[in-house]
Amino acid sequence: MSSASSASSGASKPASTRAKPANKAESAADWVDGRLGIYSLAKANLRKIFPDHWSFMLGEICLYTFVIIILTGVYLTLFFKPSMGEVVYHGSYAPLNGIRMSEAYASTMNISFEVRGGLLIRQIHHWAALVFVAAMLVHMMRVFFTGAFRKPREINWVFGFLLLVLGMFDGFFGYSLPDDLLSGTGIRFMEGAILAVPLVGTYIQMFLFGGQFPGTDIVPRFFTIHVLLIPGIMLGLLVAHLILVFYHKHTQWAGPGKTEQNVVGMPLMPVYMAKAGGFFFLVFGIISAMSAIATINPIWAYGPYRPDQVSTDAQPDWYMGFSEGLIRIMPGWEIRAWGHTLNMGVMVPLAIFPMVLAAIAVYPFIEGWITGDKREHHILDRPRNAPVRTGLGAAWISLYLVLLVGGGNDLFATHLHLSINDITYFVRVGFFVVPIITFFITKRWCLGLQRRDKDKVLHGRETGVIKRLPHGEFVEVHAQLPPAKLHTLTAHEQVQPVELPAEVDENGVAAKVGVVTKTRAKLSESFYGEGSQIAKPTAEEHHEITSGHGHH
Amino acid sequence: MSAEKLPESHGSEGHEVAGHGDPFADPGLPAHAPRRTDIDERAAKRAERQVSLMFVVSMLATVGFIASYVAIDPDKIVYIFPLGHVSALNFALGLTLGVALFCIGAGAVHWARTLMSDHELPAERHAIEADDDVRADVIEQFTTGAAESGFGRRKMIRNTLIGSMALVPLSGVVLLRDLGPLPEDKLDHTGWRVATEAKPLPLINMNTNKPMKAEDIAVGSLTFAKPEGLEEDDEDFQQQIAKDALMLVRIAPEDIKDNDSRELGFEGILAYSKICTHVGCPISLYEQQTHHALCPCHQSTFDLADGARVIFGPAGHPLPQLKITTNQEGFLVATGDFAEPVGPSFWERSA
Numbered sequence: 001m002s003s004a005s006s007a008s009s010g011a012s013k014p015a016s017t018r019a020k021p022a023n024k025a026e027s028a029a030d031w032v033d034g035r036l037g038i039y040s041l042a043k044a045n046l047r048k049i050f051p052d053h054w055s056f057m058l059g060e061i062c063l064y065t066f067v068i069i070i071l072t073g074v075y076l077t078l079f080f081k082p083s084m085g086e087v088v089y090h091g092s093y094a095p096l097n098g099i100r101m102s103e104a105y106a107s108t109m110n111i112s113f114e115v116r117g118g119l120l121i122r123q124i125h126h127w128a129a130l131v132f133v134a135a136m137l138v139h140m141m142r143v144f145f146t147g148a149f150r151k152p153r154e155i156n157w158v159f160g161f162l163l164l165v166l167g168m169f170d171g172f173f174g175y176s177l178p179d180d181l182l183s184g185t186g187i188r189f190m191e192g193a194i195l196a197v198p199l200v201g202t203y204i205q206m207f208l209f210g211g212q213f214p215g216t217d218i219v220p221r222f223f224t225i226h227v228l229l230i231p232g233i234m235l236g237l238l239v240a241h242l243i244l245v246f247y248h249k250h251t252q253w254a255g256p257g258k259t260e261q262n263v264v265g266m267p268l269m270p271v272y273m274a275k276a277g278g279f280f281f282l283v284f285g286i287i288s289a290m291s292a293i294a295t296i297n298p299i300w301a302y303g304p305y306r307p308d309q310v311s312t313d314a315q316p317d318w319y320m321g322f323s324e325g326l327i328r329i330m331p332g333w334e335i336r337a338w339g340h341t342l343n344m345g346v347m348v349p350l351a352i353f354p355m356v357l358a359a360i361a362v363y364p365f366i367e368g369w370i371t372g373d374k375r376e377h378h379i380l381d382r383p384r385n386a387p388v389r390t391g392l393g394a395a396w397i398s399l400y401l402v403l404l405v406g407g408g409n410d411l412f413a414t415h416l417h418l419s420i421n422d423i424t425y426f427v428r429v430g431f432f433v434v435p436i437i438t439f440f441i442t443k444r445w446c447l448g449l450q451r452r453d454k455d456k457v458l459h460g461r462e463t464g465v466i467k468r469l470p471h472g473e474f475v476e477v478h479a480q481l482p483p484a485k486l487h488t489l490t491a492h493e494q495v496q497p498v499e500l501p502a503e504v505d506e507n508g509v510a511a512k513v514g515v516v517t518k519t520r521a522k523l524s525e526s527f528y529g530e531g532s533q534i535a536k537p538t539a540e541e542h543h544e545i546t547s548g549h550g551h552h
Numbered sequence: 553m554s555a556e557k558l559p560e561s562h563g564s565e566g567h568e569v570a571g572h573g574d575p576f577a578d579p580g581l582p583a584h585a586p587r588r589t590d591i592d593e594r595a596a597k598r599a600e601r602q603v604s605l606m607f608v609v610s611m612l613a614t615v616g617f618i619a620s621y622v623a624i625d626p627d628k629i630v631y632i633f634p635l636g637h638v639s640a641l642n643f644a645l646g647l648t649l650g651v652a653l654f655c656i657g658a659g660a661v662h663w664a665r666t667l668m669s670d671h672e673l674p675a676e677r678h679a680i681e682a683d684d685d686v687r688a689d690v691i692e693q694f695t696t697g698a699a700e701s702g703f704g705r706r707k708m709i710r711n712t713l714i715g716s717m718a719l720v721p722l723s724g725v726v727l728l729r730d731l732g733p734l735p736e737d738k739l740d741h742t743g744w745r746v747a748t749e750a751k752p753l754p755l756i757n758m759n760t761n762k763p764m765k766a767e768d769i770a771v772g773s774l775t776f777a778k779p780e781g782l783e784e785d786d787e788d789f790q791q792q793i794a795k796d797a798l799m800l801v802r803i804a805p806e807d808i809k810d811n812d813s814r815e816l817g818f819e820g821i822l823a824y825s826k827i828c829t830h831v832g833c834p835i836s837l838y839e840q841q842t843h844h845a846l847c848p849c850h851q852s853t854f855d856l857a858d859g860a861r862v863i864f865g866p867a868g869h870p871l872p873q874l875k876i877t878t879n880q881e882g883f884l885v886a887t888g889d890f891a892e893p894v895g896p897s898f899w900e901r902s903a
Contacts, residue, residue, distance in 0.1 A: 049675040086785075092627055100784055116626050119642045120649070152680045185833060185849060188794075192831025192896035195739075202735035202898050210732040212739070213794050213832070217732075249677055257581030262674040264581065271668045278660025285654025292646020293635055307794035308758070308776065308826055310834045310848055327866060328850045332830065334868035339902040345868045346831060346896070378677060409851065420851055421864055457576075483579040490576040542575045 050272045051252040051265035055146075058139040059245075060276060062163075064283040065132035066238065072125040073227060079115055081107040082177065082223030084216040093300050101179075101304035104219045108178040108299055123291035129171050130296070131287060133319040136164045144363070144393050147381035148251045151374070154364040156244040159237050161361040166234050168319050173226040175297070175317060179219055182297075184305025186316060187218060189327075196346035214307060254379050254491035256484040263378070315408060322399075323353045325406030329427045360396065370523045371495055384453070385492045387446035388527045394442040395435035402430045443532070450534040456481065457489050457537045458545050480546065494536055498524040581674065589666045599666035606659035613652035620644035739898060742825075743779045743796040744874060745889040752885035754780040755798065755823070755876065763883040764800075766819055774838040774845075775800040776826065779886070795894055797826035797834060798874060800884075801856050803843055810859035816875045818884065823874040824860050825894040828852055830867040832895045845871075868897055 021027035033039045050056075083103040089096050091106070092113045101109075111118035140160060143149050149157040172190075176183045191213045194205045210217030249263050258264050266272055302311050316324050326349035333344035367389065383390040405412060406427035413420040460478035467477055481489070500521045505511045526532065589596040620641065628640040635643075682690070703710055747753035754763040758776035769775055777798040782789065805820040813822060824845075826834050833849035843857035852865035860871035872890040879885045893901055 047673075049673055086787075114626060116621055116641060117645050119639060120645045123642070123646070188832045189849065195896045195898040196831075198899045200899075202739060202900060205898075206733055206735050206738075207728060207731040212791050214790050215732075248680070249675075256579045257674065259578070261677050263677055264672050264674045266670070267673060271664050271670070274660045274664035274668060278657040278664065281653045281655075281657030281660065283657075285650045285652070285657060287650075288646050288653060289650030292643050292650060293638075295638075305790075307790055308778075308797035308834045310836055324850075327831070330866050332852065332862055332866045332868040334897060336902075340899055341897045341901040342899070343868055343897045345866045376679060410848070424851065424865075483575070483577075484582060486576050487578050491578075539574055539576065546575075 045246070046269050047267040048246075048272075049249075049263050049265045049267055051250050051258075051263055053253060055142045056250065057279060058135055058142050060279055061135040061283055062132060062139055063238070063242075064280045065128045065135060065287070066234070067280070068128040068284055068287060069125060069132060070231065072121045072128065073231075075121050076111065076125060077227060079107060079111045079118060080104070080177070080223075082220045084179065084214075084219050096300065096303065099304065102219065104177060104179040105299070105304045108180070112300065120288070120291055123294075123296055124287055125174075126296045127287050127291050127294075129167075129174065130317065130319075131283075133164070133167050133171060133317075136160070136167055137319070140164060140360075141393065141397070144360075145383040145390055146251070147377065147386055147389065149364040150377040151368065152248055152376050153244070153251075154368065156241060156248070157364050158361055159241045159244070161357075163234060163237050163241065165357060166230050166237070170226055170230040170234070171317055172320060173222045173230065176222050177219060177226060178297075178299045179305050180299035181302040181305050181309060181311050182299075184214065184307070185310055187214065188307065193327075193346055193350055196343040196350060198340075198342055198347070214305070249378070251378050251380050254382075255488050258379065260376070260378050315411070318404070321407035322356070322403035323349070323407075325403030325408075325427065326352055328409060329403075329406045329424055329431065331428075356396075356399070363392075367527075370498075370520060370527055372498055372520075372524075373495070379491070381492060384446040384449040385533075387443040387450075388532050390446050391439040391443040395439040398438035399431070399435045402427055402434045405430075447532075447534055453489050454534060454537050457486060458541055490536055492536075494533055495528045497521070497528045581672065584671055587666065587670060596667060599662065603659045603663045603667070606655040606662065610652045610655035610659070613648045613655065617645060617648035617652060620648060735900070739895070739901070740893045741889055742894055743782060743792050744886050747779075747886045747888055749887050752877070752879055752887045754879070755800070755884045755886060756780050756782075758797075765882050766821060766878060766884060769800060769802045769821055771802045771804055771820065772840045773802060777823070777884075794832075795827065799824045799826040799835060799845070799871075801838070801843070801845075803857050807843070807857055809855075809857050810861075813859040813873060816873050818876050818878060821876065821884065822856060823876045823886070824854075824856060824871040825874070825890060827871075827895040828867060829862075829869050829871060829894075830865070830896060835871070 018030070021030055029038065081103045085103045086100055087103055087106050089099050089101055089106055089109065091097075091109055093109060096109070108122075111122055113119070143157065143160070172186070176187050191205055191209065194208065195201045197204060206212070208218070208221070209215045210221075250265070252258050252263055252265070255264075266275075303309075315321075327346065330345050330349045333348075335342040335344060381389075383393075405423065409420050409423040409427070412418060412423055460480045463477045463479050465477040466474055468474055498521050500518065501511055501513060503511060503513070589599050624641040624644055626639070626641050629637050630640040630643070631637050632643065698704060744753060755777040756762065756779065757764050757768075758778055763780065764775070764777070777800055778793060779796050782792050782796060786792070800821055800823050802821045805814060808814045808817075808820065808822070814820075817823065826836075828835050828847040828849065830847065830850055830852045833847050835845050835847045835854070837846040837848055838844075838856075839846070843855060844853050844863065845856050845860070846853045847865070847867070850866050852867035853863050854860040854867070854871050855863050860873065862868070862870060872892050872894050874886050874890055875888060876884055876886050
């Protein structure tokens with residue numbers, strides 16, 4: 001190496017083997033590379049391939065709304081006073097003039113009416129938060145129904161799940177900050193829920209509120225949790241989530257030229273940069289326009305919080321609706337014994353809430369255990385080709401919707417002229433029945449679609465051309481599918497159920513089969529057994545039908 | 553475990569061309585089909601102009617945003633169909649910002665879709681798992697390191713380390729103790745506790761801020777009350793009213809089904825806690841004909857004529873009732889606290 005030789009000869013001017021930079025930009029890049037090693041980083045990533053499908057943008061919406069929430073959130077902290085100190089309002093909103101309120105509420109009024117653009121930023125912050133949680137849910141459904149959570153992506157599924165849960169709770173904390181009549185009612189509900197915790201409930205309540213409800217500490221404490229603690233954790237998880245997406249590379253749909261060993265799509269620079277970067281502005285632009293025309297959380301209409309008052313539309317934001325549904329439909333069971341009260345009416349919903357969520361978090365591990373599949377999966381499943389999984393996902397969504405009806409039973413009652421009691425009774429039964437019905441309907445539907453795919457592969461596509469044969473029969477002409485389509489429709493693998501080991505081994509000795517093994521075989525049978533998938537068309541079947549003595 | 557049942561084994565290798573043997577084989581990446589802008593220079597020029605136009609619109613919208621910020625009075629309200637009366641400033645700022653941002657995005661996406669290359673390229677994936685050599689090497693290195701630390705051999709050190717690590721987070725938990733006071737019996741009593749037989753506490757009408765006589769309350773009406781001495785500008789008003797709030801209902805005495813409840817009232821006037829026993833919302837919806845009170849939060853329904861028994865919804869026990877009577881001047885007064893804690897139930901609650 002010349003540099004080594006020049007160093008050993010003691011020359012005063014160090015030489016470089018690198019070619020002279022062609023322009024200023026290159027020399028600047030060289031300077032940075034010498035310190036940060038950007039060339040090695042860029043080598044792997046500059047032309048990184050991203051496959052294209054509309055559903056892949058759902059995750060992008062989550063990312064971009066998160067960025068929008070942080071940007072607008074920082075702006076709001078510049079004006080918001082997280083204090084429950086009492087003030088008398090003298091602002092430009094006349095109906096509340098002379099009313100006592102907390103500084104938190106008064107400063108939110110100030111942001112909404114005196115700070116120019118403050119109302120807009122508040123609305124963008126709230127709308128973006130709603131879109132964020134909605135996008136996370138839909139993104140999660142996409143990942144679930146396509147099986148994208150399978151190895152090697154199970155951990156990223158858990159990261160995403162944690163982001164959803166944290167996002168939901170940060171939404172709750174944020175919505176509580178303005179200290180308006182609606183949000184105060186939400187905090188009161190939280191207090192009642194905490195008090196229902198056996199043994200330590202009253203202690204947690206006193207410590208969290210700094211005394212009795214509502215005290216003066218809850219808004220400053222929630223503020224710290226809302227702007228610092230939870231977003232900090234979320235930012236860390238988000239970065240980890242994205243690093244893993246980069247590291248695993250994106251999944252893709254089956255299709256010509258697409259395999260488990262490659263990823264087919266457009267490079268990051270320039271196409272994906274322009275599309276993804278542009279998409280950020282599209283999302284931001286649409287949310288800004290929404291905030292200009294659609295009012296969200298008009299706190300001035302609710303008024304400041306007073307524990308002895310309530311507005312009738314006491315509803316949480318929709319993403320908390322399923323927990324609200326649980327709390328509304330649970331019968332008010334209380335067990336009183338030995339001088340203690342166990343409040344089942346609140347505690348049971350409080351326990352089911354995390355269990356419903358946790359069931360989703362662990363699903364990839366359960367499915368992986370049932371299949372025993374140790375391979376990596378990068379090709380997505382069409383939902384119809386995994387009927388049991390699709391059925392379970394649909395059942396979960398139906399449960400969510402049933403509980404949402406429970407959570408909004410008053411709105412359903414007034415808008416549809418129904419009895420609120422009847423809706424509650426319906427939801428109590430529906431909680432158990434609707435998910436089961438949904439599961440079976442969805443599974444059947446998937447199997448029907450599989451049959452249709454098989455039919456299409458073997459008999460071709462309907463052309464709509466009716467032909468009359470010489471002997472008078474009318475037939476519809478079917479056209480063979482092109483090879484690319486044939487491949488796509490048959491590219492999915494069909495997993496076979498796990499088989500129980502033989503009762504007796506090859507030496508005739510009775511082998512012990514444990515309960516776990518048996519359970520697993522049973523589950524596997526219900527996942528992949530005869531009732532759960534339609535056999536794919538084989539090459540022989542295809543030959544037989546297309547070899548000339550056609551049925552059509 | 554899971555056997556593939558593919559028509560013929562391909563899939564994993566991919567790229568082989570569809571032979572006559574397998575009708576389902578992967579035909580490989582399709583040939584690139586050029587877009588109009590790839591072959592027609594005029595179409596490309598047009599697309600270029602469209603992209604630039606969107607960026608120019610964005611610039612104009614930003615100027616409009618700044619102009620709106622400066623020019624429009626924050627108090628100005630305008631009527632816009634079908635939105636109704638909206639803040640002119642909010643409407644103008646939001647729409648101009650929206651257009652400014654949207655047009656940048658739309659321009660960039662249109663540019664990418666029409667003018668940037670749309671050749672699909674394959675990139676290889678590599679297994680996440682390390683190969684066997686690397687695995688063996690790492691495990692050996694770890695074993696060496698672990699052996700050198702003596703962690704497994706010196707069990708006393710290991711166990712005491714685990715013990716100290718397990719205990720040290722307790723300090724963090726203990727430090728949270730001063731976040732708030734201990735519960736003690738704070739939840740068991742309300743502001744009405746200062747009332748006694750000898751020194752009863754008048755009920756103050758929430759709306760008029762005046763004491764009430766029995767004749768002020770009509771049969772079938774619902775009135776809200778607070779204890780005398782509690783004023784809105786008191787420092788702990790919020791905390792007090794969260795427990796003290798009363799709901800006064802007057803029912804014709806013959807309609808009251810519960811004898812104990814009738815005894816606690818005065819000439820058919822019954823004083824119930826306004827705080828729902830489910831999770832603590834204030835109850836405010838009253839149905840005169842049936843004497844049912846409904847909590848708007850979770851629809852717990854109480855029969856005020858029957859000791860505020862729960863007749864529907866998730867509440868677990870009746871609303872506590874305050875014993876009331878009248879003093880010498882004829883004003884309604886309370887002579888003591890509620891017999892049981894008001895609001896949501898909790899573990900230590902015994903009544």
